[in-house]
Amino acid sequence: MSASVLSDLVSGLAAGRIRVIDLTRTLAPELPQIVLPPELGQCWPFRIEEVSRYDERGPAWYWNNFSCGEHTGTHFDAPIHWVSGRDLPGNSVDTLPVEHLVAPACVVDCSAEAAADADFLLTVDFLRAWEARHGRIPPRAWVLMRTDWSKRTDPVAYQNFDESGQHTPGPDVEAVKFLVHERDVLGFGSEAIGTDAGQAAHFRPPYPCHYFMHGSGRYGLQCLTNLDRLPPTGAVLICPPLKIRQGSGSPLRVLALVAADAAGV
Amino acid sequence: MTAPLERPRRKNPVLRTRLPTTPPAARSRVALGLTAAAALGRFELQVCRDCGAVQYPPREACHACLSERLDWRAQDGAGELLAETVLHHGLELYYRERVPWRIGTVRLDCGPAVVAHLHGDCPAPPARVRVRACLDRAGQAALFAIPEKDTPSMADDRQLREMTCDPQHRKILVTDGKTALGQALVRAFVAAGAELVWVGHAEPWKRAPGLDALAALPQSTLVPLDLTDARSVENLAAAIGGKVDILVNNAEHHRTFGIEARRGIDAARAEMDVNYFGLLRLAQAFAPALRARGADGAASAAAWVNVLSIFALANFPPHGTYSASKAAAHSAAQCLRAEMRGSGVRVVNVFPGPIDDEWNQLLLPPKLAPGGLANAIVAALRSGVEDVYPGDVAQDWLARWRDNPKALEREVAG
Amino acid sequence: MTRARRGYEDVVAAVPVTVPYVRFSIRGAHWFIGRALAGLLRDSGLRKEAIDGLCVASFTLAPDTAIGVAQHLGLAPRWLDFVPMGGAAAVIALRRAARAVESGDAEVVACVAGDTNSVDTFRQGTAGFSQFARDAVYPYGSGGPNASFALLTAHYMRAFGARREDFGRLCVAQRANALANPHALFKQPLTLEQYLSARPVAEPLHLFDCVMPCAGAEAFLVMRRSRAEAQGLRCARLLAAIERHNAFAADPIQFRGGWALDRDELYAQAGTAPADMDLVELYDDYPVIVLMQLEDLGFCAKGEAPAFVRSNTFTVDGSLPLNTSGGQLSTGQAGTAGGFLGMVEAIRQLTDQPLGAPVPGAKLGLVSGFGMVTYDRGLSSGAAILARAEAGG
Secondary structure: OHHHHHHHHHHHHHHOOEEEEEOOOOOOOOOOOOOOOOOOOOOOOOEEEEEEEEEOOEEEEEEEEEEOOOOOOOEEEOHHHOHHHOOOOOOOOOOOOHHHHEEEEEEEEOHHHHHHOOOOEEOHHHHHHHHHHHOOOOOOOEEEEEOOHHHOOOHHHHHOEEOOEEOOOEEOHHHHHHHHHHOOOOEEEEOOOOOOOOOHHHOOOOOHHHHHHHHOOOEEEEOOOOHHHOOOOOEEEEOOOOOOOOOOEEEOOOEEEEEHHHOOO | OOOOOOOOOOOOOOOOOOOOOOOOOOOOOOOHHHHHHHOOOOOEEEEEOOOOOEEOOOOOOOOOOOOOOEEEEEOOOEEEEEEEEEEOOOOOHHHHOOOOEEEEEEEEOOOOEEEEEEOOOOOOOOEEEEEEEEEOOOOOEEEEEEEOOOOOOHHHOHHHHOOOOOOOOOEEEEOOOOOHHHHHHHHHHHHOOOOEEEEEEOOOOOOOOOHHHHHOOOOEEEEEOOOOOHHHHHHHHHHHOOOOOEEEEOOOOOOOOOOOOOOOOHHHHHHHHHHHHHHHHHHHHHHHHHHHOOOOOOOOOOEEEEEOOHHHOOOOHHHHHHHHHHHHHHHHHHHHHHHHHHHOOEEEEEOOOOEOOHHHOOOOOOOEOHHHHHHHHHHHHHHOOOEEOOOHHHHHHHHHHHHOHHHHHHHHHO | OOOOOOOOOOEEEEEEEEEEEEOOOOOOHHHHHHHHHHHHHHHHOOOHHHOOEEEEEOOOOOOOOHHHHHHHHOOOOOEEEEOOOHHHHHHHHHHHHHHHHHHOOOOEEEEEEEEOOOOOHHHHHHHOOOHHHHHHOHHHOOOOHHHHHHHHHHHHHHHHOOOHHHHHHHHHHHHHHHOOOOOOOOOOOOOHHHHHHOOEEEOOEEHHHOOOEOEEEEEEEEEEHHHHHHOOOOEEEEEEEEEEEOOOOOOOOOOOOOHHHHHHHHHHHHOOOHHHOOEEEOOOOOHHHHHHHHHHOOOOOOOOHHHHHHOOOOOOOOOOOEOOOOHHHHHOEOOOHHHHHHHHHHHHHHOOOOOOOOOOOOOEEEEEEEEEEOOOOEEEEEEEEEEEOOOOO
């Protein structure tokens, strides 16, 4: 039995009954990173420098050095990232339970609403409506907010700044509380640059998705893509961050396993 | 009279671009005193502290009284042109390619007779002229006699243009158009007759006021450029590097911390990444093409301008890490200057005092207006100087630094 | 009060030697100096050991100087001098050698000037000729002394009304003299029309105003007259000689040379006057310098050389035979040997062994040297008067 579970997985993958969908954006220097007021510390953007390319610096080999912040590109947020989660056990990427890194995902499609309103906020009512159609969000599942924001390939449109700051969709305060306390989610994922909405600095408390999720030992995933290729339920996420000692997060490759008959594309 | 320089014709793509040559560069160490002054746009000769005799060529001892106390002192350069010749033959490649070439003997009112390059508008001898010390394409001081009074289009004199880096008809890259200085530079270059101005801008999602207005200028083109990203720099060099005649690197990262006031080195590293490593990335990507085009016709590649800071000379502790990054950039710029030497492309280092911008909010005036600084940079290119200290603060620091660098260190330590 | 300078009572110059000039050579300067010394021995019949004084002039010996030449050629002189003084070298060498043999410091002094010339020698030599030239003239495209002499020629023409035709008359006459000299590099006659229509080099200088750098050597021996006669050598007596350096430094541009300071002493020492000279060998790197020498050596007043040139002729049969072997303008300028050219030619004429046409009945000759353009002018000037050594005279 125990062996057949894995062999079923392998044969399902081999036969195409299970598809692997990449939810990761390509790390590149032009990929925007979070913007904070300039006097604050900044997350490094992704940068890459050639070490050698079959040349005098390394005659037969090609490789690069790269640098970036823990929160650059498609990345994972651990509870220690936020002050509310600073003292939790297993709160950093090197100590969190690895069992959490393979988990089911619920995909809440807000793409129409986000297209209509860049500041769209995901509410409890919206979530209940989703549950009415797709069933109750199971415990220890990821909730991924599909906005199609990753289709904004122009970095300016993706960041969507004006003088009042960033305008990107995210959950409101009550929705976050609902997911944490009433649905016991594993974490929250978003296509935008943060799990919180662009204007969440003005919420009470500020950045509620970070504050409540991490304060309760839950995780975040940002800068996801291809959420439109996932079914509302049934996908399994594989998302192990790099094992950085006391790391607050890390860029990572996020894969989703999807039954072929449920895959959107 | 000098004919106004016509807009250069398009290059015949069948013809090879000639490689740059430079005039003889060897000088005695004492003669480099002339170069040191010319680099600042000054004409100085040695004057004997004991007997007052003015020396030329530069000497180790006074030709009149043998005193060793010879001080470099500013001269007004007024004199009489006694004789002229037009060279039709040159031993050095540089002159072989440029004859006919006019030089003359000028008796300076202050005493010595000098051999000088002769502006085309100087009348036949005997005639009153003004002698200036310029930097030639080898980067060494050369005396240049110009007419006693300015003439129309005198900057367009073929020989004088060899000493200058006039932006007129040239193609300019300004590496950061998002700052007030960058935008002032673009406007100043357009006003100076630049053929076109490429305007670099990083992180396009951070909207910069005024950038759209720049983009609307017919002479300017916005180009993505992030000095912290090697590929961004390389991509731009690949796209336009072969066309850039004057590169103005004004991109900088400026935070107002010393060492203690900011835990960690993230801010310092960001400063180094733009101010120092950014210069290196730019130089590796753009300098080769500039070097190769140092003699590419009337609008050849001409200059590389580094906007440094007067704090590159001595650390200003309230902006301590910024000062260090600018000192590093200054050092790298000296290396770049040496590496560009054979090409005739001038490396101009600009050492402004504090610019009136966000990061100098708490500094007391006087502060440099971005427009004034931009005009000073254009003027430096027109006059061909190599080191520019624009504004009162820069001049004050320079004077203190030259007088006694240790005293300046103590003064700014508060 | 200054003590009157002692004259030269018993000093002669003998054995004129020329190592034929070539435009370019792959030989070193040592080769040319060696050939010249061999020529001195061949023509004098002296053994090498008899040469106990050596004076060398060269610009292309580096890193050697005269001492390196001594070892190179296996000489053990008891008197040695190195005078890399360009156009003034021969007069300077003669003056010093004369005092050496008078004092007994040496018995037979070989004065040798030799230089090589490869394709880039001239550029290298001018680029690093002096600190002042390197600092203040060469970077201006001067290409050697052309520019400096163009400037002072232009000034001279403006100040004294000289015309290109005046310079041309000299050049044409010297070319006529050169045609009989088998060693002259220029073997074609030159007309005034050709002179005037030549291409400009550094205005107002044109092609035939400029010497052609080449390789070669010149040499002669200096000794007491009794020593020469014992050896059976024809010789010319040294009557008087002057030298001066960096004269008139305050002149903003050169229009006169050091001769003007010393010429009275020259003629007084020799007991002669300019009009007595049967031939004159004047340094001719550029024709304007010949005009200056005519003035400063007293053949005419300052500023009157143009008129003097117009009213005289300068071929060997002319009213003033001048540069009788053709001068450097027609034979080429073999570096410092160019400074020896007039001296060696004067010795030849006064000892009846000219290379080319003789000046009939020549008894007195004036040799003038000029050189060392370290900045904007020639710094060194010198002159000597030689006389035919009449039998028993």
